[in-house]
Amino acid sequence: MQEQTYKLDPAFTVSEERTLRELFPATHDLALKKCQSKLDKHARDFIERSPFLCLGTQSADGKADVSPRGDPPGFVKILDQRTLAIPDRPGNNRLDSLANILANPSVGLLFIIPGFDDTLRVNGKASLITDPELLESMSVGGRSPRIAIIVEVTSVFMHCAKAFRRSRLWDPNHHQDRADMPSLMEIILDQTTGSPEDQLEMRKLDEALEDEYKNTMY
Template identity: 70%
Template sequence: MTGFETKPEYVISDETALRDLFPPTHELAAKKCLTKLDRHARDFIERAPFLCLGTQNADGKADVSPRGDPPGFVKILDRETLAVPDRPGNNRLDSLVNIVSNPSVGLLFVIPGFDDTLRVNGQATLVVDPELLKAMSISGRSPKVAIVVKITSVFMHCAKAFRRSRLWDPERFQDRDDMPSLMKIINDQIDETPVSEEELNELDQKLEESYRKTLY
């Protein structure tokens, strides 16, 4: 397969050219952006067990990281401030390192069964305040760091993407066994040396054991 190259004449390089492709936005879409949490945004955040966190480093290199916990895991500190616990992971720290160099973040809150989502943009700070961390503890285990977000914009996002994908439709669920296990995929990506099925099973078991030990 040869590398794909876009012809320069088909590249959109300014906002005017971009907007010329689309009709004007609906008045409600233009006005829906808030700078503080209202009661509906609060209710959505308190129900959400999952979010995606978008960050960038100082050079603009982007990253998106999933975050999940029981509903209400994101603490609402006031109408303009949220706190997201950082739970144990693989210690790559991609999102956290990005925040240190570039505090601009985007959060997408998701509730199972809801087709609409909540988007929050803001400026993040990494905080190790013991009282705040203790307030976000689960089963006696506190996060090492809280991501405190000062909100700059918050708004509801329509259901089109989730409805097009039929994400919550059980009839569209795919069998995970149709693809190799996570450890098999990673091994194939980083090492061309064949690994026996027995060794892969051992790696899979170790991964599951790490889930049990590090979740809570």
Template identity: 65%
Template sequence: MEFEDVVADEVALRALYPAVSELAEIKSMAALDAHARAFIARSPFVCIGTQGAGGRADVSPRGDAPGFVEVLGDGLLAIPDRPGNNRLDSLANILANGAVGLLFMVPGFDETLRVNGRAKLVRDAALLERMAVNGRAPRLAVVVEVEEVFLHCAKAFRRSKLWDPEARQDRGEMPSLSKMILDQTRGAPEDEGEMAKIDAGLEEAYAKSMY
């Protein structure tokens, strides 16, 4: 699709918006202070943004009990890599390009915490053992050297009403994850009983492979 008016440089971009406020400009820190540490300790969910050597971008969710991301120091944190689908998109990107962006969320908080830095994949036995759950340690941890950290305002969450119970949507209005992926790939079975067995198998796999 062709568009008539495309913003192609930063000068043109900034001309469209008011000047940044002083507080927004100076809020960026180079290390994790007490407030950032407290936010991370409460957070059960973080999105990791990565980019491969060829520029292909990816954002991946990570979730666990609050505080699952371990703060190792004012400028260092570690994210356990729990079992997933084994595509390893984020991890492969980190090997090619260590730059990462993290977005921490806390249920009920409209504000978020953003952390940018450089990541590496670590298999330190002592670190991984501290991150074990139900006796199962992660295969590795994503260790991030913090370069920039700042709190992000509530506007996006208030517009979206993400935590508002009245804004919750009925999951049953869309097909199951298994059916959607099968529809998108090799085709889902037409028999509802067979599809129900596949869905039950996915739930069983969830129960067995969380850690």
């Protein structure tokens, strides 16, 4: 693998907001006005339809992280016009997002609906809750989450479709074959202990991961 050789040239580095804004046209008035402080009927409808979101957090020392969250549509509960509840499903137990929330409660959410090019952005302050009644209301297959993320909404707005249209994310003609890359298990092993050369052994490891998915999704 090639060693890092790229170096920033200070002559072309933007380091001040004034300089940044001079590079772009003025913000459209509607783009400023669209930002809301609470969930209106359109935001609620979008969230209730969404089976997937990305959760952005930041640690106390400024390290950023983004985590995917997914469940059946409506998995994020709307508790009131300014409060959301996100179930935390079983994962790898790194707990990056949860630990970050304890250190810095500011979070950003990006709600996505399959087939929709536009998205919904929500920013707010998060807390971690173990209320049994709330957790039980978010159970799937008789399994309740251990914890929920409560988000106090501070801003919410619709985001335009340009990124999804540029990427053609939902266009089947532009979908790539997952088999063109190694499996997730093989990639992780390559990055850590090394993957086995025996393809039969590798296939068994891949099958074991699929079994784990089936048994530990909730």
